[in-house]
Amino acid sequence: MARVNGRHSMNANMRPLISADSHVEEPPGLWFDEIPAKLRTDLPPEMRPTDSKTQYALAVGAKKEGEPTVAELEGERHRQEVASLGTTSVEARFKIMREEGVVGECIYPTKGLYLWRIENPETETLCARLYNDWIYDLLESRSERFRCAAMIPTRRPEASLAEVERCAAMGMGALMLPIVGTPELNHKQWDPLWAAINETGLPVVMHQGSGHDMLYYRGRGATVSNLLATQSMAPRTAGLLAMSGVLENHPDLHFVFVETNAAWISWAMTTLDHYDRSFRQYVGWVRPELKEPPSFYLKRQVHGTFQIDEVAVRMVPFTGPSVALWGSDYPHAEGTYPHSQNVVAGFAKGLSEEEVSAITFDMAADLFRFDREKLLEPF
Numbered sequence: 001m002a003r004v005n006g007r008h009s010m011n012a013n014m015r016p017l018i019s020a021d022s023h024v025e026e027p028p029g030l031w032f033d034e035i036p037a038k039l040r041t042d043l044p045p046e047m048r049p050t051d052s053k054t055q056y057a058l059a060v061g062a063k064k065e066g067e068p069t070v071a072e073l074e075g076e077r078h079r080q081e082v083a084s085l086g087t088t089s090v091e092a093r094f095k096i097m098r099e100e101g102v103v104g105e106c107i108y109p110t111k112g113l114y115l116w117r118i119e120n121p122e123t124e125t126l127c128a129r130l131y132n133d134w135i136y137d138l139l140e141s142r143s144e145r146f147r148c149a150a151m152i153p154t155r156r157p158e159a160s161l162a163e164v165e166r167c168a169a170m171g172m173g174a175l176m177l178p179i180v181g182t183p184e185l186n187h188k189q190w191d192p193l194w195a196a197i198n199e200t201g202l203p204v205v206m207h208q209g210s211g212h213d214m215l216y217y218r219g220r221g222a223t224v225s226n227l228l229a230t231q232s233m234a235p236r237t238a239g240l241l242a243m244s245g246v247l248e249n250h251p252d253l254h255f256v257f258v259e260t261n262a263a264w265i266s267w268a269m270t271t272l273d274h275y276d277r278s279f280r281q282y283v284g285w286v287r288p289e290l291k292e293p294p295s296f297y298l299k300r301q302v303h304g305t306f307q308i309d310e311v312a313v314r315m316v317p318f319t320g321p322s323v324a325l326w327g328s329d330y331p332h333a334e335g336t337y338p339h340s341q342n343v344v345a346g347f348a349k350g351l352s353e354e355e356v357s358a359i360t361f362d363m364a365a366d367l368f369r370f371d372r373e374k375l376l377e378p379f
């Protein structure tokens with residue numbers, strides 16, 4: 001498909017940004033209309049033709065079955081309209097990016113984040129391929145400003161390897177896996193996949209809430225508490241990847257934890273180092289024994305995206321700026337659109353220009369292999 005090459009200039013006073021966390025809104029029938037009828041019952045509700053905002057509210061405990069939909073309660077469709085524009089038209093997405101000073105986007109699914117809830121391996125693999133082909137045609141192939149993550153099925157190891165190879169050959173920008181794996185991510189079953197991904201040079205992205213039920217709590221306070229609980233999976237998973245030797249064995253393999261914020265990385269670094277050091281005095285308690293402290297591997301290969309995370313910013317002198325990646329979360333309600341420049345200017349206070357650039361541009365450019373010179377051209 002032909003690439004889109006507009007020639008419009010941004011406001012010269014804007015800082016050029018790469019959003020390490022942006023999304024699409026998949027069309028309602030992307031999976032339901034394309035898979036065989038006998039497989040449709042395998043789809044989780046979030047991947048069926050319905051009001052995605054209402055399904056998300058159900059998933060995090062914000063509403064119960066039978067209550068008015070979120071859209072009805074709000075009485076407006078503005079954000080849905082913005083989301084639709086960004087999904088269906090590259091030019092419209094460019095317009096919004098220019099308004100925000102965003103010159104590149106790392107793009108992830110919305111409804112597709114529930115892929116790993118599908119238990120039937122055939123359906124999971126088919127749905128992953130449908131999304132990957134769709135997003136490649138829609139955005140990845142249209143502009144070098146988009147780096148889209150391919151969803152990798154995990155129920156069958158051979159299907160996982162095949163889709164990694166296929167999507168890398170297509171030119172996709174990243175490979176998405178669930179933040180909670182089945183089996184657990186330290187299992188030897190994953191070893192061939194880590195090796196294969198390492199060969200591609202692509203980063204692994206893990207979005208909060210993927211691969212597990214987000215409904216930890218019900219009733220009073222459940223909505224926000226459930227979202228905090230889903231983000232707590234990031235240090236658990238990063239710690240497992242470090243302590244099991246995955247990061248040490250594959251030094252070029254990077255993991256980007258999306259919408260988990262990044263302040264937890266400093267806590268995980270100090271906590272893992274303490275217990276690794278303490279428990280080594282007991283024979284057999286720490287296996288394998290890493291060559292470096294766990295914090296070394298987290299600092300080198302683990303990253304978290306954030307919209308607003310003052311603690312992560314303040315911890316930059318300890319963690320270094322490479323662990324924290326800014327993202328707008330466009331077009332979602334909790335994102336920074338249309339105030340991204342002001343948000344970045346706010347957390348930039350107290351940081352050096354080099355640190356701000358690393359968080360908002362440089363590290364994402366390196367991880368997702370953007371062409372920096374082309375990003376800074378008018379579009």
